[in-house]
Amino acid sequence: MTTNDSEICRDNSFTGRSLINAGLRIVLFIAAVLFLLAISMLLGPSGIGIPDLQSPSGSAILSLRFSRLLMGLMTGAALSASGVVFQALLRNPLAEPYVLGVSGGAGLGATISILAGSGLFVSLGLPVVAFIAAVLTLMVVYLIASQGSSGHPSVYSLILSGVIVSSICSSVIMFLVSTASVEGMHNVIWWMLGSLQPVSSGQQLLSAALILGALAGIWLLSPRLNALALGREMAHYQGLHADFVLVVGLLFATLLAATAVSLSGMIGFVGLIVPHVMRAFFGPDNRKLVPLAALGGGTFLVVCDALARTLLAPIEIPVGVVTALAGGPFFLIILQRRMKQAWIA
């Protein structure tokens, strides 16, 4: 091929209209994210608007709102990106941290460590214990699913055994709670309902580091996640260490989910639906999807939390309730219109 030819082709395929549209869409999305985050800073149980910064209570309110915003961003980003990875690796639209039992395992680990420990150890140990418990759960799920198959488990047996292990985990959590002291029970239930109540700054820093690290790792893995979309066999033919990508991807996704659970308890919906909506808008290319879904999931949770605190103030609605109640119908409408751009059902 002559250089001339290749220039013409390059011109057509990589600077076409659709690319400009895609770029514009990303700019609009980021503008919307900034706008929504700013709005969330104005909402709270103490009233709508910027609090009086001169008064000590005013600046305390603002700093509290800001730390909840950070909590929401971290948790939402982690859950959403984790969902993206699970869906890409398992090539299944139902995959998410909950379905594979990862959240359940992390929850069980966190419950044990809340009930058993106290003080600083709990706060810093929580993400670590949650992660270890989640990885152990994933391994159990994988082993159960592998039984009977020659080598690799099918996606269906993975999801099925994930659902089973997940419900076992929640039963064990219930049992532990029912036998716990009043104080312990109170702590666990509060944490389980899902709340963006800021945790200690040490835990926040550790969690932020874990989440950012895992996001970066997943982003580096993302072109390979794209190749895995055609299946493990095809990825192997294309020169990929398919099993390596699978294991590393699962570990990163589990780390994200476990950290999110240890930060804010069991918040559903974000890990399943946000990835779908972002995929519907920006396509399934994981190089774009991973950062955008992280941003989108974080913002979604921040907005939901702002609503949860404001709508029935001074009563605070559990944020998990808002994510499903407010987000559900909204996302359903989007998905109905744009599902074709995300998954082929």
Place this chain on the structure above:
Amino acid sequence: MEQAALTFREVSAGYKHRKVLDNVSFSVREGEFVSLIGPNGCGKSTLLKTAAALLKPLSGVVELFGQDVHRIKPALRASLLGVVPQKIESPMAFTVSQIVMNGRISSIGRWGTISSRDHDLVERSMIYTDVLGLRERYFTELSGGEQQRVALAMVLAQDPKIIMLDESISHLDINHRQEVLQILMNLNREKQMTILLVSHDLSLSASISDRFLLMDTGRLVKAGIPVEVLDPALLSTVYNCDLRVQQDPYTGYLQVLGAVDSLNRRKNLNRSVHVIAGGGSGIELYRRLLIEGYEVTTGVLNRLDSDAEAARALNIHVVLEQPFSPVGNDAIAEAVQMIDKADAVILSQVPIGSGNLVNLELASEALKRGKTVLLANGIADRDYTEGKAALQLVTRLMNDGAIGWQSIQELMLQLQKHSHS
């Protein structure tokens, strides 16, 4: 210098509890176009998976350009060998260009950088397979043929030296199959790409392949040029059904035909029928008689008659005469011999002219010898002889005891009736 692109040395391979490949050895030279054939479940797909290092051999070695394929780094292996699977499925809405880009995945840098060489290879392979115009479309929206071309583009983007296709074209309609095959042939002829095609279309493969590998129950039964491997006896054993191989007299192409009827044939009635036909009027009769379980002979037919072709295909003994010449005494004598062996003689709805009037005389001979003779009605409309000689002869035969028939159904009933009498 031609060297071995892919070599199997005494390879046995399979899955946990099931050995599929049994001591397979062969070699494919660089630039060869080889078709791998064999019945379903004989291990063709397992062979491809073993060649691509997806399966580790239980024993033996697979070599890719002289190196053990399991010792080659995956990225290098992908630049030597590409595999087009039966069908690729993308559950997510990837566009065509995103799918094709996957072919470069092994060379994409740790930081996700895509070089201009990667872009060039992707574009070039999309041009080669004529899918550049589809690049913004969703892969899943495409037709089967387009998807297969995209899959091929993706594998070409790997820039491999060998391409293996696992029945990738079997499910395509004939138009798209030709399209993909044309691309493969171009790759083979223009770029000296080595191609290993798993195929179920033996005739089509025969027309494009340099060599055939025939497999049966995990073993390599025969390797060689198409005409050697496409041996009817060998194929019939391997595929466990009646197969015939015909060579097109004009192009020399080999055609493998299955004789489906032979499977449906009822048990032999031990009764034989001689059919006098011509001009295509016998084909339906032959098929029906065979299905009903009769031994069938036919003739005299001229060598180029379509009935003669049909009779050969159905393995019916046929008395032949050269085209455009009067029926000679040898042929008549042979036909009379057959009539002697037959229980009944059937005259089809063949038009009668001076050239084949002798066939009617054969019927008359049969009647004289006490055979049941069944004549198709309506001879008056098919009589092209001078002075209506055929009509006269038929009328006389009917008077002498020949039986008329209108439909094949009626003919079968008559045959049954007279075979019991």
